[in-house]
Structure formats: C-alpha cells, structure tokens
Amino acid sequence: MKLAEMTTVEVDQLSRDVVVVIPTGSLEQHGPHLPLFTDSILATAVSEAVERAIPDKVLLLPTVWMGASAHHQAFAGTVSASMAGYIAAVQDAVRAMTRHHFTKFFLINGHGGNVDPNGVALREIKAENPDLTVGASNYYTFCESEGEKLLRGPLKRIRHACEAETSLMLHVAPHLVRLDKAQDGGLVTSPETSGLILHFDEQTDVGSYGYPSYGTAQVGEALFNAAVTGLVRNLSAIYEGFVLVSRDEG
Ligand SMILES: [Zn+2]
Incomplete structure (x- = not known):
C-alpha cells in the first residue's frame, strides 16, 4: 500500500502490523553522467517494487528526498539538508505515524551520507519508545554479493556513481543516463588508511567514483532484483514477527 494514494478512512482501517517503509535518498551530484536525483530515484524504485511484491505487508511513504549530502556540496546542483534537519525530517515522519498507532x-x-543520521534518528526514536520495531538498511547492501560476481570493472564494491549505480540507473531510468559522458577514476589514500571522512571533491574531480563506463542495464536488473528479493525477505520477517532465539537455534 502507498500512503500517499490512500484515504484517511482506508488508513484508519489498516492492520497496525504493517511495516511503515520510508525510502531515503538525496539530491546530489552524481558525476557527469548521472542525474542529481539518482539516489532518490533508485531508493524509490526499489521500494515501489518491494511494495508491489508484498502490498499487504508494507505501507510505503513518499521518499525523504533531501539527504545529508554536505560531502557533495562543492559540486553544482547538490541540495543538502543539515544533519539536524535531515534527522528531524525522518523522525517527524516516524513520530507522525506512531500517533496513528503504527x-x-x-x-x-x-x-551513503544518510547511513549515520538514519541510525541516530532511529536510535533516538527507539530510546523514547522501546516497544517500537525500527530498522534501516541500504538497498545496495542486498546487492553486494551479486555485485562481486557481476561487476566487470576492477572495483567490485558499490560506490558513488560507479559501475553498479550506473547499471541500476540504466535498468530503472535509462533515458537519464549520459553514458558517453561517464569518466572512470577516483583517488585512494597512500599509504592506505581507513576511517577517514573525506569530501568528494577531495577524491574525484568529476564527482563519480569507480568504473561507470562498464555499466550495463543487464547487470543493473540483476542488482535491482537482488535488492528487492533481500528487502522482501527482510520486511516479511518484520511483518510476520520475529523472536530472538539462542544463537544455536538461529
Ligand atoms: Zn548515489
């Protein structure tokens, strides 16, 4: 079910066991070849496919499109929420639905920039109201093992405006992809370091990272289907109810 298309009467009659699903995206630069709305387009498309697969189990809200994108702000067109503003938007949507007893x-x-604030937003909500079931996942987390098998370029992980994201866009919205403009590249630290917080203009001149020129709609379809399958399984378990069992039984 899609909340935006329902009437208040219909919402009133819903089972409160449904999982309220909120897609979170961004409006930020995605290099010379992908549109600024890429993250919102993909999070929305995956979420809508999940809703089509299990319409009675999920109540899909419209996408929170203004993401936490300060690390992309050096590139033209990026529209970022402040961290506090983003967290407030997510929490306001959740709290509004708790008022209606979901x-x-x-x-x-x-x-990627929404991962930390999504965690903060939901941890604060859970602290206020421990009886709620709350969670978050990147759709692309469910594509990772498929990506390791299918991506053809040297980078097998999913990064920003990379082969994987370009492939997904070639599957979902091919008319918005300027593949002839794609540029492969991106900088790594030397010596190798981990844990650094870097802005994108420090890591790439053009805004993309990885090997977008390898992108294909076929790989995009496989990644998309893996995301939908994983999320359908995850959300079905949350809808049907889970128990916590000892590690040996699990
Ligand atoms: Zn992206």
Whole structure:
C-alpha cells in the first residue's frame, strides 16, 4: 500500500502490523553522467517494487528526498539538508505515524551520507519508545554479493556513481543516463588508511567514483532484483514477527 494514494478512512482501517517503509535518498551530484536525483530515484524504485511484491505487508511513504549530502556540496546542483534537519525530517515522519498507532518502521536508504543520521534518528526514536520495531538498511547492501560476481570493472564494491549505480540507473531510468559522458577514476589514500571522512571533491574531480563506463542495464536488473528479493525477505520477517532465539537455534 502507498500512503500517499490512500484515504484517511482506508488508513484508519489498516492492520497496525504493517511495516511503515520510508525510502531515503538525496539530491546530489552524481558525476557527469548521472542525474542529481539518482539516489532518490533508485531508493524509490526499489521500494515501489518491494511494495508491489508484498502490498499487504508494507505501507510505503513518499521518499525523504533531501539527504545529508554536505560531502557533495562543492559540486553544482547538490541540495543538502543539515544533519539536524535531515534527522528531524525522518523522525517527524516516524513520530507522525506512531500517533496513528503504527509500530513497525523501516528505512530503505539509497545514499551513503544518510547511513549515520538514519541510525541516530532511529536510535533516538527507539530510546523514547522501546516497544517500537525500527530498522534501516541500504538497498545496495542486498546487492553486494551479486555485485562481486557481476561487476566487470576492477572495483567490485558499490560506490558513488560507479559501475553498479550506473547499471541500476540504466535498468530503472535509462533515458537519464549520459553514458558517453561517464569518466572512470577516483583517488585512494597512500599509504592506505581507513576511517577517514573525506569530501568528494577531495577524491574525484568529476564527482563519480569507480568504473561507470562498464555499466550495463543487464547487470543493473540483476542488482535491482537482488535488492528487492533481500528487502522482501527482510520486511516479511518484520511483518510476520520475529523472536530472538539462542544463537544455536538461529
Ligand atoms: Zn548515489
């Protein structure tokens, strides 16, 4: 079910076991070949496919499109929420639905910069109301093992405006992809370091990272289907109810 298309009467009659799903995206630069709305387009498309697969189990809200994108702000067109503003938007949506007595919430995220604030937003909500079931996952987390097998370029992980994201866009919205403009590249630290917080203009001149020129719609379809399958399984378990069992039984 899609909340935006329902009437208040229909919402009133819904089972409160449904999982309220909120996609989270961004409006930020995606290099010379992908549109600014890429993360929102992909998070929305995956979420809508999940809703079509299990319409009675999920209540899909419109996408929170203004993401936490300060690390992309050096590039033209990026529109970022402040961290506090983004967290407030997510929490306001959840709290509004708790007023209507929904108890299960899941964020389907399409943007790396939203990961930390999604966690903060939901941890604060859970601290206020421990009886709620709350969670978040990046849709692309469910594509990772498929990506390792299918991606043809040297980078097998999913990064920003990379082969994987370009492939997904070639599957979902091919008319918005300027593949002839794609540029492969991106900088790594030397010596190798981990844990650094870097802005994108420090890591790439053009805004993309990885090997977008290898992108294909066929790989995009496989990644998309893996994301939908994984999320359908995850959300079905949350809808049907889970128990916590000892590690040996699990
Ligand atoms: Zn992206």
